[in-house]
Amino acid sequence: MLKDFLIAPGPTPVPNEVLLEMAKPIYHHRTPKFSELFYETIQLLKYLYQTSHDVFILASSGTGAMEASITNTLSPGDKVIVIRGGKFGERWGEIAEAYGVSPIYLDIEWGHSASPSQVEELLKENKDVKAVFTQHSETSTGAMYDIKGIAEVVGKTSALMVVDGITGLGVSECLTDKWGIDILVCGSQKSLMLPPGLGFLSFSEKAWKMYHSSNLPKFYFDLKKEKKAQGDKTTSWTPAVSLIIGLNTALKMIKDEGLENVISRHTYIAEAVRAGVKSLNLELYAKNPANSVTSIKVPEGVEGGKIPKIMRDKYGVAIAGGQGHVKGKIFRIGHLGYIDKSDLAVVFQALEFTMRDLGYSFEWGSSYKAVQEKLYMEYKNYPTR
Helix, strand or coil: CCCCEECCCCCCCCCHHHHHHHHCCCCCCCCHHHHHHHHHHHHHHHHHHCCCCEEEEECCCHHHHHHHHHHCCCCCCCEEEEEECCHHHHHHHHHHHHCCCEEEEEECCCCCCCCHHHHHHHHHHCCCCCEEEEECEECCCCEECCHHHHHHHHCCCCCEEEEECCCCCCCCCCCHHHHCCCEEEEECCCCCCCCCCCEEEEECHHHHHHHHHCCCCCCCCCHHHHHHHHHCCCCCCCCCHHHHHHHHHHHHHHHHHCHHHHHHHHHHHHHHHHHHHHHCCCCECCCCECCCEEEEECCCCCCCCHHHHHHHHCCCEECEECCHHHECCEEEEECCCCCCHHHHHHHHHHHHHHHHHCCCCCCCCHHHHHHHHHHHHHHCCCCCC
């Protein structure tokens, strides 16, 4: 028998409570029952986003919400700054180019993070920039960006601050309104503990002003239609009913735990993972690692592509490999959403077994000790339930 464990940067595990809600008989979406649940879910999303502005639910992946961010605010030929330090920074640029928007790229070495001063310099050189697009954490590299600092410099201009928070929101602090984030994108299959299929984005008053001057084509992702529908506690188009039912439950779990506690949990789990990795004399890839995913350099003499494959197929633990030019050079352990201390025992057992299979030398059991010590320091003062 082989139990399967999902320890990837996304999709992430779904709690039983959420699965059970989604398994109940479906009901019609144009009914008072769904309207009340939908309205409540929007309010719960605003809590997660820490915003009083509009938040929208789209029947799409996070990429659909990224596209909606562009089509609802910009016009062909508009200049935008795109921070490009990984596959998902590249995606912002690819979407912009597809719609005839002109990206100015701030290229960051993969594994590194953009600084507010770099963004500020580009904004000074390009005073007609309409928006700045960045990641909260770059999922492909595991690098964390200084969103608060970048938003501060963008906020001094007329440009929009647009953030891909797909592996950042619900993991690390992200104060949408307080920091001046105009659009914050998220997806269901990360910290929100759901299957893939929903995209989310917030929309500030500054973003709405840009909407009225935007002339890019939009139909399904027209946020003005969604805003009007939300006023009636519904959606423009047929919603993903079961996923929204599950989302309602997942968001209640987050609120019951408390957003500060959720972020704290992600922080010490991430610190424990990094301690376990370092104990095996493995090197972290990201210079400023995120609390959502840990990227690890493949050591000399080890075939990197085999690490995720053996962990998944032989030991039942699904992690992720590298993407783009770091494919086979790094591997990534996800630790966001429905993840807690007990999951790490499974992860590091499988990792140690796999690395030994591949001939890598290390002190057997050292990762357990490092993880246990880190976690115990966090848990020793917790009250008994």
